[in-house]
Amino acid sequence: DAGVTQSPTHLIKTRGQQVTLRCSPKSGHDTVSWYQQALGQGPQFIFQYYEEEERQRGNFPDRFSGHQFPNYSSELNVNALLLGDSALYLCASSLTRDNEQFFGPGTRLTVL
Amino acid sequence: AQKVTQAQTEISVVEKEDVTLDCVYETRDTTYYLFWYKQPPSGELVFLIRRNSFDEQNEISGRYSWNFQKSTSSFNFTITASQVVDSAVYFCALRGGGKANFGNEKLTFGTGTRLTIIP
Numbered sequence: 001d002a003g004v005t006q007s008p009t010h011l012i013k014t015r016g017q018q019v020t021l022r023c024s025p026k027s028g029h030d031t032v033s034w035y036q037q038a039l040g041q042g043p044q045f046i047f048q049y050y051e052e053e054e055r056q057r058g059n060f061p062d063r064f065s066g067h068q069f070p071n072y073s074s075e076l077n078v079n080a081l082l083l084g085d086s087a088l089y090l091c092a093s094s095l096t097r098d099n100e101q102f103f104g105p106g107t108r109l110t111v112l
Numbered sequence: 113a114q115k116v117t118q119a120q121t122e123i124s125v126v127e128k129e130d131v132t133l134d135c136v137y138e139t140r141d142t143t144y145y146l147f148w149y150k151q152p153p154s155g156e157l158v159f160l161i162r163r164n165s166f167d168e169q170n171e172i173s174g175r176y177s178w179n180f181q182k183s184t185s186s187f188n189f190t191i192t193a194s195q196v197v198d199s200a201v202y203f204c205a206l207r208g209g210g211k212a213n214f215g216n217e218k219l220t221f222g223t224g225t226r227l228t229i230i231p
Contacts, residue, residue, distance in 0.1 A: 033218065042116075042203055042221030043157070056218055088155055094217065101219060103149075103157035 004104035012110045021076040025093030032074040035090040086111045114139045118222035133189045135204030146187045147205040
């Protein structure tokens, strides 16, 4: 039973560029949440997707957008990258009727 | 608004000592869930425990135990006879629950406690 997978593992971009991160949920899960974890901080909720729609959003600018596909996988897009976007981006999946979120290994994004 | 406070930024103990990680939370929800996650250097958050607000029984799992006290809004985590493999960053997290919070499954994390076990 595969857990949550994310790609790529590491990514280096320059300011102003755009990036797309990908997440495949744990088998049987239909909800995907994204979190940003800056160095030395706890994860911060970005948004959550269910039934291909954004259900809930944290305090992040519109530069952060996402998508969920019919197979429940998800993408996180960040436009006009800033140095402050450098962080570990974590994807978590869950069942809507269950509140246990399983996290992937994360994508470490470095913006130069 | 929900808030989780982990006042201990870093803790170092010698192997085999017991250690307690503190977690204090704030929420207006009557139904809520509390979690502990472990984050080893690899970065992946590993689920340790979930507790709902109606169950104040302490829980023990091997060397791990959790003390949930609603009166003080605390959910502390104790590792008994610590081992080097316990070295990691530990996060306490909170989320709302119940029908009124359906669609509010986001986790609110504390800032974490870095635990180092010295051999």
